[in-house]
Amino acid sequence: AQKITQTQPGMFVQEKEAVTLDCTYDTSDQSYGLFWYKQPSSGEMIFLIYQGSYDEQNATEGRYSLNFQKARKSANLVISASQLGDSAMYFCAMRDLYGGSQGNLIFGKGTKLSVKP
């Protein structure tokens, strides 16, 4: 069965510094996708970044990058130059891309990031 583990319930980071949010996963699928979502206090789920299991390069989207280490089954999110608006809950998620597990997205329990001024 697929599983996502986020070991950091909460984290603090100083404004303008970089921060890494940890995510490890477990799956027997060969083709899978890893996703990160942000949930601010207003509650909506905002898609941040995606990494495919066969992608050779780490994904980047602006200040977000995904540190993908396939052999270690980790997909850590790196936020560079933290801003106050980055304070939110962050969820790591994964799903099979080609039909296994019906392609359902499963989530970790989340990490609450607080950015200090």
Next chain:
Amino acid sequence: EAQVTQNPRYLITVTGKKLTVTCSQNMNHEYMSWYRQDPGLGLRQIYYSMNVEVTDKGDVPEGYKVSRKEKRNFPLILESPSPNQTSLYFCASRPGLPGGGELFFGEGSRLTVL
């Protein structure tokens, strides 16, 4: 604007009073899903649908029903709500193609059952 729309956004109800949370998407997505979010548990899938008239249970389906009569709509039905169904509910959709991309989420529906 591409979006997933849920209604109501907030609801307080009482035990046993049937309610429906509607979900509609305008992106012609085949796949739709319902999640509930509870503190410390992340998001857990309730039901999902691969296409019209095709629905299946997720991880926490007890106490819920769904239907998919039209491609754009995927309502969540609580026939007899109980206090343990107090939660934040999300509807989401994505294309059904292999690969399929990310899930698009609605804004969430916060339900309180007294």
